[in-house]
Amino acid sequence: MKILVVEDEEKLANIIKRGLTEEGYCVDVAYDGESGEDYAKFAPYDLIILDIMLPKKDGITLCKNLREEGINVPILMLTAKDSIEDRVKGLDSGADDYLVKPFDFNELFARVRSLLRRESFTKNPKLQVGDLVLDTLTREVWKGDKKIKLTPKEYNILEYFMRNPKIVVTRTMLEEKMWDLDFEGSSNVIDVYIRRLRKKIDDKDGSIIETVRGAGYRLRAS
Helix, strand or coil, X not given: CEEEEECCCHHHHHHHHHHHHHCCCEEEEECCHHHHHHHHHHCCCCEEEEEXXXXXXXXHHHHHHHHHXXXXXXXXXXXXXXXXXXXXXXXXCCCCEEEECCCCHHHHHHHHHHHHHHCCCCCCCEEEXXXXXXXXXXXXXXXXXXXXXXXXXXXXXXXXXXXXXXXCECHHHHHHHHCCCCCCCCCCHHHHHHHHHHHXXXXXXXXXXXXXCCCEEEECCC
16 A cells, blocks of 8 residues: 655654654655646545645645646645644545654554545455455465465555556556655566565465456466
8 A cells, every 4th residue: 555645744644654654655755736736637546644834835725736637636634733623624625534743653553444444445454365365455465275475565555456457467467556755766666566466365376466467467366
């Protein structure tokens, strides 16, 4: 899952990015409203965490602009403004949730998970393809009765495949979803992750992640 943090307090923004990255999310940071709007229009984010009091363009205006552009990504407003009037104004601008500073990081992460679940293709928190089961609540993966231990990046890649079974997933799609805009990894880093995933989830019936020659990969769903 890819998240954009628009926060002008650099120290706080970096702490949020580090915390979300440790949770396995791919995170970009913008430090003012104009940059945040450019980022949101450029990349396919799954969630935006948006401060209200921003230089160049405030969060309320930015949120309204994104909704008018038809960008319906979930938005969590993060602000020191805590009056009922401020909360109503934030939600009426198109935000999906509102969290007041100072906040507890466990609550922030819980709200992020909640908003992302709302965008799931199904209300069922468990994704299943064959005997492979992924629980988006516990972030556990099972192959039959065997629990599979994945790194956060491996888990996110597998979740993306399981939300898009039978669809050809290109390397570009994976780069855009799984790595931030500063990503300058080696050209074969995606192949390396796919190889690691296959080792952990494949069985004698062959690889569940098929290579589509010249195109990318596809999760075998039958």
